[in-house]
Amino acid sequence: MRGRDAMKAMVIDGFGGPEVFRVADMPKPEPAEEQVLIRVAYASINPADWKTRAGLLPVVQGPFPMVVGMDCAGVVEAVGPGVTAFVPGDKVIAMSGLGQGMSGSYAEYACVPEMRVLKLPSALTLAEGATIPTAAASAASTIIEVARVAPGSTVFFSGGAGSVGTFGVQYLKWIGCKVATTCSTRNVDHVASLGVDRVIDYTKEDTKAALAAWAPEGVDAIIDAVGQHSLPADIVDVIRPGGVLVVIQNLLTDVEAYDLDGAKARGIRVVNNIMDARKPDARWFQVEAWRELVKGIEAGAIRTPPYEVLPLEQAGAGQARVEDGHVRGKILLKIGDI
Known part of the structure; x- marks a missing residue:
């Protein structure tokens, strides 16, 4: 039985192919200063995800077991000291803190630096929002x-x-x-x-x-x-x-x-x-430009790409398709019912 301090996640115990994924119970993270804890509804599969799994990203080299995943959409569960822009219950989209001392987004919860979180544009569903960040x-x-x-x-x-x-x-x-x-x-x-x-x-x-x-x-x-x-x-x-x-x-x-x-x-x-x-503070990598594009989404001038949804347990199969190329739009992993 999963306790209140544990969460379901897809993890890898070492680098390799799609077969290295396994379902595991992992400790539920707690938000530190300037961090937001998100209850994840969807994570998207990005090319960087399979490259992380394969050991090709120099900035992500462990520790194991590792939760991969570069972004997500969900609801704020809690906030750490110093967070001012979000409160529990906010629907949000986020780029994860993977590679910055935090776990990725293929899990029921993810801690993310505050500046890498945006409120979900009001006209979008969480699934549509999950196509956006990375x-x-x-x-x-x-x-x-x-x-x-x-x-x-x-x-x-x-x-x-x-x-x-x-x-x-x-x-x-x-x-x-x-x-x-x-x-x-x-x-x-x-x-x-x-x-x-x-x-x-x-x-x-x-x-x-x-x-x-x-x-x-x-x-x-x-x-x-x-x-x-x-x-x-x-x-x-x-x-x-x-x-x-x-x-x-x-x-x-x-x-x-x-x-x-x-x-x-x-x-x-x-x-x-x-x-x-690159930025002196890696947490700000691509953030300011991302915010500019999201303004276009909020204005109705930019629409989100088409997507399909797979269960979290099919993360490996989804990554294999993204690695193969020619996916129209995004593949999302359904993680939580929100």
Whole structure:
């Protein structure tokens, strides 16, 4: 029988494949200073989650047993000393404190630094809210802090059907940019419905040629949200001199996948989305940009991606699908009935 001080969680006892997950009773965390304890309704499965499980994230190397999970939606259970923005009962969305001395979100409860928590936008369900944190933060930080995209710019943001792409292209349109993206045939109508100016079906079109025809004077920025050599190395040729290419780091390919010499010769900055976004206090990583994008959600200008829900016990199977790629929107883990 699970006591009041224990919680159900999916844990790993070491790094490995999806099979390393097991259900366990773990101590229920207590919020320390400036921390919020959340009773979790849903956690989303992010690419960083399977990379954590596989031991690929340098900032997350134990201890074991480990609860993984980068974000969640739920209800505030308790707050630690110094917390002023939240009270018990608030419905919230949050980026977890995994990698910062706290456990992840694949559990009935999660402690999170206060600044990494936002109130659930009033028009959304908790499930819809759970699609937001990590994906929206990654998209917003890349656009605002790293690419430094100005309103009215011409931008190519690859992977428009994924959760990061869904948030990214909509935020760019909200700030007045001209936007192109890629997706497969089955997702063309969905991506077009997000307001994108040019949807490139990568299964039928040459992406570089399509971009050159769409923006003959070049694009101001390219944001690669897919990686793994999905774009040609010479895609830098369609960027205007002085422009930027940002690779959303996936730990499988990075900036070396592109023609760095050609980019340098034309004054094009080629960077990944992590280095330029780091903060002296790691708790603030991507937080400020995330808050800017959520304003667009609250205004009704940005909608959340489609999702499907799996039980917590299927965390391994869900991660395997995300690792395989081509998931439209998000996969969520149902954890608590709230």
